[in-house]
Amino acid sequence: MVTALTGRYSNRQITPEEQKLYDHLLYWIELEPPAEMLERFRLLFIDGTRYPDSEITEALDKVTASKLAPEEFRYVLNRCCHILINRWQSRSSFVMAIPHLIRLFEAIPPFSVTGIPRARSVRRLRDLVTLFTQSEQYLTLCRLAQVLTEAAEVNTTSGTRPLGTLIRRYPYLYEHCLLSDDSTREHQLTVRQIQATMQRKFEIDLSQYVTYRVRSQLAAQPNPSQAQRIIQPVTNPTLLADQDLSQALKHYVGRVEGSRTHRDLAHHFLSHSRHTSSYQAFKDDLYQYITASVDAEYGKRQFNNQLYAQLKSMLPDSNSQPLNDFLLVRTCSQLLNFLIVDNPAYPNHFVFVDLVMNLGPISTTGLLLKIVLLSRTVKPYLERRFSILFNHYEAYTRDAVVWLIEALENLNLALSAHFGAIDLSFIR
Numbered sequence: 001m002v003t004a005l006t007g008r009y010s011n012r013q014i015t016p017e018e019q020k021l022y023d024h025l026l027y028w029i030e031l032e033p034p035a036e037m038l039e040r041f042r043l044l045f046i047d048g049t050r051y052p053d054s055e056i057t058e059a060l061d062k063v064t065a066s067k068l069a070p071e072e073f074r075y076v077l078n079r080c081c082h083i084l085i086n087r088w089q090s091r092s093s094f095v096m097a098i099p100h101l102i103r104l105f106e107a108i109p110p111f112s113v114t115g116i117p118r119a120r121s122v123r124r125l126r127d128l129v130t131l132f133t134q135s136e137q138y139l140t141l142c143r144l145a146q147v148l149t150e151a152a153e154v155n156t157t158s159g160t161r162p163l164g165t166l167i168r169r170y171p172y173l174y175e176h177c178l179l180s181d182d183s184t185r186e187h188q189l190t191v192r193q194i195q196a197t198m199q200r201k202f203e204i205d206l207s208q209y210v211t212y213r214v215r216s217q218l219a220a221q222p223n224p225s226q227a228q229r230i231i232q233p234v235t236n237p238t239l240l241a242d243q244d245l246s247q248a249l250k251h252y253v254g255r256v257e258g259s260r261t262h263r264d265l266a267h268h269f270l271s272h273s274r275h276t277s278s279y280q281a282f283k284d285d286l287y288q289y290i291t292a293s294v295d296a297e298y299g300k301r302q303f304n305n306q307l308y309a310q311l312k313s314m315l316p317d318s319n320s321q322p323l324n325d326f327l328l329v330r331t332c333s334q335l336l337n338f339l340i341v342d343n344p345a346y347p348n349h350f351v352f353v354d355l356v357m358n359l360g361p362i363s364t365t366g367l368l369l370k371i372v373l374l375s376r377t378v379k380p381y382l383e384r385r386f387s388i389l390f391n392h393y394e395a396y397t398r399d400a401v402v403w404l405i406e407a408l409e410n411l412n413l414a415l416s417a418h419f420g421a422i423d424l425s426f427i428r
Helices: 016-029 034-047 054-065 069-089 097-107 119-132 136-148 163-169 171-177 185-219 242-253 262-273 279-291 296-313 325-339 350-359 361-372 376-393 398-419
Strands: 255-257
Touching: 016 034, 016 054, 016 069, 034 054, 034 069, 034 097, 034 119, 054 069, 054 119, 069 097, 069 119, 069 136, 069 185, 097 136, 136 163, 136 171, 136 185, 163 171, 163 376, 163 398, 171 185, 171 376, 171 398, 185 242, 185 398, 242 361, 242 398, 255 262, 262 279, 262 361, 279 296, 279 325, 279 361, 296 325, 296 350, 325 350, 325 361, 325 376, 350 361, 350 398, 361 376, 361 398, 376 398
Parallel strands: none
Antiparallel strands: none
16 A cells, blocks of 8 residues: 555545556566666556556546546646655665656657547546646656756756756755655655755765865965875865855854854853743844844844834734743744745745845854754744745756855755754864
8 A cells, every 4th residue: 555645635535546556556666677667657647558557547547537637636646656756765776767757757748649549538648747747746856856866967067057956955955845745754754864865965075075174274384294195185065165165164153252153142042031021021132132143234224123123023912921932933933934035925035135145145144043043943944934935946047046055055054063963163
């Protein structure tokens, strides 16, 4: 049997014909190599003709003939794709079959199907498959293909390529960009495994690069040791310039206010907040905590007033209550909505663009880091905000959204330094 679904599609009863399709694919995926399985999938779902098993063809025809098919077939087809994906992802030698599977949908035959058996059924199937390529489910599959495609192919510096081809670089976006509302629990686990693998790789690459830079600087000092000759260069794992990367890391893990780091500041603020008299007093203190990191000239133009008004409007009925975890998390999440972006359908992000353009991506990311360090529960909210921006701009060329790429790269550094397994405290 196929793993249970989550999301709004999970409440729908699976028909016997759908289950027959799933069981059929589950059977053959264990027996056939990827090349043969890809051809089987193409004949059944893309071409729609000449499939060798008439019983399965008949089941598919019944599924596509349903009055609900224009809305629900996308979920059936997506689930069929993930039966293959989940099996192939678990075997490293089969992983690259996944992008080939997704590319099958780029070659749907023309609609003019006449003079063949099942002509009406085949035309209906191809119409539904075309609708599938316009769905959120297919879009998440395309993003998954980008993540799994060879690094050399997606990490080219060509500025004319779409932003979406860079998704591999940002594991913190995976759960928000690679899952749809009908993702199975098995597929969620697959995405999290890919996420953990890519995050671990980035942290190792970053650690090796930082170590290389430190050793190079030591070797360049007077009376360098013999080690200078054998230091192997390590590639910068980010899209930032070496100097910008160094400055960013020092800002995120080094001292930013006197002898205090961002983590020190967050701990001190939380300790102080436990003794505040009310939620209103907490919001006043939070305003000071945030604006302390904002350039004074920039803040007094309009940002500080906007921030104060935003905080004042938050949960006014709770102003006289003592601070609790719910109020802390709710306030921080609403702040991220204000600072980055709120509604996915109408992604207004003027404040965030203004911050990046005036404070720069490093200071802007530091500002967001101060908020997320107040509660780990807020981290998914932050990641979700950035996924909205990524989805909004993913078809834009990289040259058109350099500001966003810099923000994405900086957030990757900040989150890795504070929530990953990497230890960069020696940078201080």
